[in-house]
Amino acid sequence: MAEPLLTIENLRTYFRTPAGVARAVDGLSLSVHAGQTVGLVGESGCGKSVSALAILRLIAPPGRIEPGSSIRFEGRDLMALAERDMRRIRGNRIAMIFQEPMTALNPVFTVGDQVAEVARIHDGASRADAWRRAVEMLDRVGMPAPDERAREYPHQMSGGMRQRVMIAMALVMKPALLIADEPTTALDVTIQAQILELLADLQRESGMSILLITHDFGVVAETASRVAVMYGGEVVEEAPVKELFAHAHHPYTRGLLAAVPRLGAGRARLRTIPGSVPAPTAWPAGCRFRDRCASAWDRCEREHPAFYQAGTDHHSRCHLVEEPDRRVGDEAAAPTVDVHA
Amino acid sequence: MSTERPRGLAGSLGALPQGARVALIVLAVLALGALLAPLLTPYEPYQQLGIVHLKSLPPSWTHPFGTDRYSRDVYTRILFAARVSLSIATLAVLVSSTIGLAYGAVSGFVGGWVDAVMMRLLDALLSVPRVLMLIAVLALWSPVPVWALVLLIGLTGWFEVARIVRGQALGLREREFVVAARALGARRTRIIWRHVIPNVLSPVLVAGALAIGGVVILEAGLSYLGIGVQEPMASWGTMFHDATTQFVGTWWAVIFPGAAIVATVLAFNTVGDALRDRLDPHQLPGRPAPADAPPAPPVSILPQEPVHG
Amino acid sequence: MGRRIAARLGQAIVVVWIVATMAFALIHAAPGDPFAFDAPNVTQAVRQHWRAQFGYDRPVPVQYVLWLRNVATGRLGYSHSLHEPVSQALRDALPRTIELMAVALVFSFGLGVLLALYQVRHRGTRRARWADKTALFFYSLPDFWLALLLLLAFAYWFPILPAGYPVDPVMHAYMGPAAALVDRLRHLVLPALTLVLLTTAVVARFQRSELLEVLPLDFVRTARAKGADDARILHRHVLRNALLPTISLFGLSLPALLGGSVFVEKIYSWQGMGYVTVNAIDQRDYPLVMAGVLVGTAMVVLGNLVADLAYAYADPRLRVD
Numbered sequence: 001m002a003e004p005l006l007t008i009e010n011l012r013t014y015f016r017t018p019a020g021v022a023r024a025v026d027g028l029s030l031s032v033h034a035g036q037t038v039g040l041v042g043e044s045g046c047g048k049s050v051s052a053l054a055i056l057r058l059i060a061p062p063g064r065i066e067p068g069s070s071i072r073f074e075g076r077d078l079m080a081l082a083e084r085d086m087r088r089i090r091g092n093r094i095a096m097i098f099q100e101p102m103t104a105l106n107p108v109f110t111v112g113d114q115v116a117e118v119a120r121i122h123d124g125a126s127r128a129d130a131w132r133r134a135v136e137m138l139d140r141v142g143m144p145a146p147d148e149r150a151r152e153y154p155h156q157m158s159g160g161m162r163q164r165v166m167i168a169m170a171l172v173m174k175p176a177l178l179i180a181d182e183p184t185t186a187l188d189v190t191i192q193a194q195i196l197e198l199l200a201d202l203q204r205e206s207g208m209s210i211l212l213i214t215h216d217f218g219v220v221a222e223t224a225s226r227v228a229v230m231y232g233g234e235v236v237e238e239a240p241v242k243e244l245f246a247h248a249h250h251p252y253t254r255g256l257l258a259a260v261p262r263l264g265a266g267r268a269r270l271r272t273i274p275g276s277v278p279a280p281t282a283w284p285a286g287c288r289f290r291d292r293c294a295s296a297w298d299r300c301e302r303e304h305p306a307f308y309q310a311g312t313d314h315h316s317r318c319h320l321v322e323e324p325d326r327r328v329g330d331e332a333a334a335p336t337v338d339v340h341a
Numbered sequence: 342m343s344t345e346r347p348r349g350l351a352g353s354l355g356a357l358p359q360g361a362r363v364a365l366i367v368l369a370v371l372a373l374g375a376l377l378a379p380l381l382t383p384y385e386p387y388q389q390l391g392i393v394h395l396k397s398l399p400p401s402w403t404h405p406f407g408t409d410r411y412s413r414d415v416y417t418r419i420l421f422a423a424r425v426s427l428s429i430a431t432l433a434v435l436v437s438s439t440i441g442l443a444y445g446a447v448s449g450f451v452g453g454w455v456d457a458v459m460m461r462l463l464d465a466l467l468s469v470p471r472v473l474m475l476i477a478v479l480a481l482w483s484p485v486p487v488w489a490l491v492l493l494i495g496l497t498g499w500f501e502v503a504r505i506v507r508g509q510a511l512g513l514r515e516r517e518f519v520v521a522a523r524a525l526g527a528r529r530t531r532i533i534w535r536h537v538i539p540n541v542l543s544p545v546l547v548a549g550a551l552a553i554g555g556v557v558i559l560e561a562g563l564s565y566l567g568i569g570v571q572e573p574m575a576s577w578g579t580m581f582h583d584a585t586t587q588f589v590g591t592w593w594a595v596i597f598p599g600a601a602i603v604a605t606v607l608a609f610n611t612v613g614d615a616l617r618d619r620l621d622p623h624q625l626p627g628r629p630a631p632a633d634a635p636p637a638p639p640v641s642i643l644p645q646e647p648v649h650g
Numbered sequence: 651m652g653r654r655i656a657a658r659l660g661q662a663i664v665v666v667w668i669v670a671t672m673a674f675a676l677i678h679a680a681p682g683d684p685f686a687f688d689a690p691n692v693t694q695a696v697r698q699h700w701r702a703q704f705g706y707d708r709p710v711p712v713q714y715v716l717w718l719r720n721v722a723t724g725r726l727g728y729s730h731s732l733h734e735p736v737s738q739a740l741r742d743a744l745p746r747t748i749e750l751m752a753v754a755l756v757f758s759f760g761l762g763v764l765l766a767l768y769q770v771r772h773r774g775t776r777r778a779r780w781a782d783k784t785a786l787f788f789y790s791l792p793d794f795w796l797a798l799l800l801l802l803a804f805a806y807w808f809p810i811l812p813a814g815y816p817v818d819p820v821m822h823a824y825m826g827p828a829a830a831l832v833d834r835l836r837h838l839v840l841p842a843l844t845l846v847l848l849t850t851a852v853v854a855r856f857q858r859s860e861l862l863e864v865l866p867l868d869f870v871r872t873a874r875a876k877g878a879d880d881a882r883i884l885h886r887h888v889l890r891n892a893l894l895p896t897i898s899l900f901g902l903s904l905p906a907l908l909g910g911s912v913f914v915e916k917i918y919s920w921q922g923m924g925y926v927t928v929n930a931i932d933q934r935d936y937p938l939v940m941a942g943v944l945v946g947t948a949m950v951v952l953g954n955l956v957a958d959l960a961y962a963y964a965d966p967r968l969r970v971d
Contacts (some may be wrong), residue, residue, distance in 0.1 A: 012845075058874055084879075091876035103868035108966055121877050153966040219830050303857065361784075392659040465665040467902070468951050470943075472909030473927070477943040481676055521904070525871070558792040562913055564793055566928060592802060599795040607789040 004031035006055070006073050011065040013047070013054050020281035023218050024050045024063070026233035029307070032053030032177065037203065037210040039224035039241070041217060045277060047233045048213045049099075052179045057088050074176065092122045095170035099182035101162035104329025105154040110136070111165050118172040137168040137325055142198055153320070160191035164198070171202060171317055178203075179211045184219060196223050221245065226329075229253045233280060235307070239314035249294045249316040251327075288317070295320060295328040361615030364608040371605055375423035384414040386421035386575055387422045397591045407593035409583055415594055418575055419601050425576040427605070429491055430556040436495025438549045444510035445506025446541065450514060471560070479568040491568060494556055502548050509541040519607070543620050547597055550613035561602055577602050658958050662951045667718070669947045673940050674717045678710065715832055721944065727937030731930060736941045739926055744945065747922030751911055753838060754845035759900065761846070762853025763893070769854070770861045772886060781854075788851035794913035797844045801917060804840060841918045849903065854898050860892040867891075895966050901957030904950045 013025040025047040029226040032038045040048050054065050057078065073094065078086065090096075098104040106114060115137055116130035125133065131150070132261055138146035140166040144276050154162055163183060170178055179332055180199065181303065184192040200223055210225055220227050220241065228246045229237040237250040248254045255273040275292035290296040299319050308321035320327050352518055367645040374381060384390065389412045394414035398404055406415035480484055505641070522535075557577070562576025563569030572579065580598040708716070720726065726736040764839065765781060772778040825833060864870065865888060873887045913926030927942030929935075961969045 056875055058871060087877045089877070091878075092873065096875045098868065098872060100868060106869040106870045106873070106887055106891070110893075110966075117873075117878070118876050121882070134772075155967050169872075175925055379821070391733050461664075464661070465668050468665050468905065468954055469669055470810035470908045470950055472912055472945045472948045473905075476912070476927065476931060477673065477939055478932075480677060480939050481932075481936060483677075529652050554790060561792055565913075566916075566931065568931060594797055595795075595802075599792065599799070601785075602795065603790055606792075607787060610786060610790050627876055631889075 042230035370615035441499035442503025449510025766857035827906035
C-alpha cells in the first residue's frame with residue numbers, strides 16, 4: 001500500500017498537574033491513508049480528543065507532547081516543524097472541527113467572516129474574494145440562502161447549521177485531512193445523520209481523509225472504513241469496520257458493542273462493563289483493562305500486552321490473541337438497567 | 342454538578358504568593374505601629390513642641406519626618422493617626438460588608454420579583470457618585486462625630502458587595518446541598534443563614550480586603566476637605582488638611598502621610614488580589630457586570646434555538 | 651432596540667428621581683433655614699419670594715412636589731456665596747468638568763486597553779510583571795495626594811506647567827487663537843494627567859483580567875486550528891470579546907471619576923463642578939452643594955445610559971431584538 005497520509009507513532013501526551021502526571025495519551029499509534037475515513041472510538045476521557053489536538057500541536061501547558069512521539073504527515077515530521085510552518089498546516093492541509101459548535105465559533109463575528117478568515121490567513125485573499133469563497137463554501141455544505149446566512153451571527157443559528165459552518169470553515173482550503181472531534185455528539189439524531197451524510201459526500205468529492213473521533217459506534221459504522229478503539233491512552237484494537245463489528249476481539253471492544261442498546265431486543269437489561277476507567281495519573285501495570293476484564297489472568301497483571309495480530313489486517317492489544325482458550329464467555333458481565341424496547 | 346462544598350477560606354490563606362506575604366507583613370507592621378504608638382515615640386501627637394523655633398522643620402535625626410507648622414512631630418502624628426484611619430476603614434468596611442451580604446443573600450436567594458426590585462434599586466444606588474453623596478451629607482451636618490462618619494461611609498459602600506453576593510446566592514440555590522436542605526423542609530431564612538452565607542463569605546472577604554484601601558483613601562480625602570475626621574482627632578487625611586495651605590515649603594508634611602496611605606492601600610490591594618486569585622476568580626470583585634447583560638463572554642445562555650438543521 | 655432605549659431612559663429618570671428625593675430629604679433633615687444666610691444685598695422680600703417658590707411655608711409633601719418641579723425645570727436655588735443663581739454657577743462650571751473628564755476618559759481607556767494588551771502578550775515575563783506592579787501601585791494612590799505631588803513637582807519644583815484656572819487669567823484674552831489653544835492645553839495637562847494615571851491603572855487591571863478570561867475559551871482554540879497567529883488571535887478574536895465588559899466599566903467608572911475630579915479640581919483650581927461644590931461646602935452654601943450633587947449624579951446616569959446602549963449595540967447577541 002502507498003505510504004499513509006498520516007502516521008502517528010508512539011504519541012505520548014502528558015499533563016503535569018498537582019495531582020501527578022496524567023498520561024492522557026500513552027503510546028498511541030495510528031495511520032490514516034489518503035481518501036480513508038478512520039474512526040477513533042472510546043469512552044469520554046480516554047484521550048481521543050487529546051490525540052486529535054496533539055496532531056495539530058494545539059496542546060497547551062500543563063500538557064506536553066512528550067519527546068519520542070512521532071507524527072508524520074505528507075512525509076514530514078510535524079513534531080520537528082517550527083511553529084510558523086505548523087501554522088501553515090493548520091486550517092490549510094489539516095483542518096479540525098470540534099464538538100460544540102456554539103462555543104467553538106466566535107460570538108461577535110458573522111459566520112461569513114469566520115469562514116472567510118481562513119482564506120485570508122492562508123491565501124492572503126482580499127475581503128471581497130474571501131467573502132465570495134466563504135459564501136460558496138456555505139453553499140457547498142448545504143446552507144440555504146448562503147449569502148444571507150453568511151451575514152448572521154452564530155447565536156442566530158441552530159446547532160446543525162453551526163456545525164455546517166464549522167465544516168465550511170474547515171474545508172475552505174481543501175485540506176488533505178479533516179479531523180472531526182465528536183462532530184455530531186451535541187446534535188439531535190436527525191441532524192446527526194444529515195451531518196454525517198454531508199461529510200461523506202464532501203469526502204467523495206474531494207478525496208480527503210477523515211479522522212473521526214467519537215464514542216458512538218453507530219456513527220463509526222456509518223462513515224468509517226477502519227476503526228481504532230482506544231482505552232487507557234492507547235489503541236487496544238484496530239480493524240476494518242465490518243471485521244470489527246463481526247469479529248471484535250478485545251474484551252473492551254466486545255463490552256462496548258454489547259452495551260449498545262438494540263431496538264426490538266425485547267425486555268433485555270442493558271449491559272455494562274463493570275468497574276470504571278482508572279485515572280490517567282495511575283494506569284495499572286500490565287494490561288490496563290485487566291481490572292474490568294472477565295478473562296484476565298496473572299499474565300495480564302505482569303505483562304503489558306503488545307499489539308498482536310488477531311487476523312488479517314486486525315490487531316488487538318490482548319494476550320487472548322496468544323492464548324485464546326483463556327477467554328471467559330461473556331465479557332459484559334453485570335447487567336444493571338432495565339430497558340423497555 | 343459537584344456535590345462538594347466550595348473550598349473554604351482556610352485552604353486559601355496558605356501558600357499565598359510572595360508579594361502577598363510581603364504585604365501581610367507590611368500590614369502587620371502598620372497594625373503594630375498603630376497599636377503600640379505611644380511606645381514608639383517620645384512625643385505626643387498633639388504636642389506643640391515649640392511654636393516659635395520648632396515649627397515646619399525638615400526631617401532630621403530628632404524628627405525623622407520633620408515637624409508640621411504647628412511644631413508637632415510628623416512621625417508621631419502618623420503613628421497615632423494610623424489608629425484612627427485604620428479603625429475607621431476597618432469598621433466602615435465591616436458595616437458595608439454586613440449590609441451587602443444581607444442584601445445580596447436575600448435578593449439572590451429569594452429570587453423572583455423581590456430580586457428584580459432589589460436589583461433595580463441597587464442599580465440606582467450604584468449610579469450615585471459615592472464621594473459626592475458623602476460630601477452632600479457631611480457638608481450639611483458638619484461637624485460629624487466619628488461613629489456617624491463610619492456609619493455613613495459604610496452605608497455608601499455596600500452596593501458592589503451586594504451584587505456579588507447576589508450572584509453567588511443565585512448560583513447556590515441550585516446546588517445540591519441547598520436543594521437537599523429544602524427537601525428536608527428547612528425554612529428559607531434558615532437556609533440562608535446556615536448554607537448560603539458561609540459559602541459566600543469568601544468573595545465578601547476578598548471584596549472587603551480590596552475595599553479597605555479605598556475607604557482609607559476616601560476618609561483621607563474627606564478629612565482633607567474638612568468634612569471627615571475633625572480636630573483635635575488626627576487621621577492621615579487631616580494631616581493633609583493642615584499641611585496643604587503651605588505645602589510648598591513643607592513637603593514632608595504631605596509626602597510622609599501620603600506614603601503611609603499608599604503603603605497601607607498597596608498592601609491591602611495586594612492581599613486582596615492574591616486572595617482573589619486563589620479562590621474562584623469568576624464571581625469576584627473587580628469585575629463589574631451590568632445587571633442584565635449576558636455573561637461575557639458567552640458560553641451557555643442562548644436565545645431560542647431555531648429547530649431546522 | 652428602540653424598546654431598550656426607552657427602558658433605559660426610564661430607568662435613568664427613576665434614578666435621578668430617587669437621588670432628587672434623597673437630596674430633598676437631606677435638606678429638610680438638616681438644621682437651619684436655607685434662606686436665612688448672610689448676604690447684605692439680598693432683601694427680605696427676595697427671601698420671601700424664594701421661600702414661597704420652594705414652598706417653605708407649605709406642608710412637606712407640597713414642598714416635595716415643588717422641589718421636584720424646580721429641579722426638573724432647573725431652578726435650583728440661589729447661591730449666596732457666589733451671588734448668582736445656582737443654575738448660573740453650574741452652567742459655567744459644568745463644561746469645564748466635562749472637558750476634563752472627557753479627556754481623562756479617552757486617554758485612560760485608550761492607554762489602559764493598550765497596557766492590558768501588552769501585559770497579556772508578554773505574560774509571564776518580567777516586563778509584564780513590572781507592568782502589573784506599576785498598575786497596582788497607581789491603583790493604590792489617593793487621587794488628591796497624586797494631584798498634590800504632581801502640582802509640587804511640575805508647577806513648583808520644575809515649573810514647566812501651570813496650575814490653576816483653565817486658562818491663564820490675565821493673558822488669555824489677549825492671545826491669538828493658536829496661542830490660546832496651547833494655553834488651554836497646557837493648563838489641562840496636570841489635572842488630566844492626575845486622573846489619567848489613576849484611571850488607566852483601573853482600566854488596565856480590569857481589561858487584563860477580562861482578556862485572560864477569554865483566552866482559554868473554545869473559539870480561541872478554533873482560531874488557532876485555523877492557522878491564525880498569536881497577534882491575530884489576541885487583537886481580533888480575544889480583544890473584540892474582552893472589550894465588551896470594558897464598555898460596562900466605562901459606565902461604572904464615571905461615579906468614581908467624578909469623585910476623583912472633585913479633589914483634582916480643588917487642588918488645581920480647575921473651576922469645574924467639583925471645585926464649585928467644594929467651595930460651597932466651606933461657605934455652607936447648601937443649595938449649591940445639593941445642586942452640585944444632583945447634577946453630578948445626572949451626568950453619571952447619562953453616561954451609564956450611553957454605555958449601556960453602546961454595549962447593546964456592540965454585542966451582536968443583544969443587537970437583534
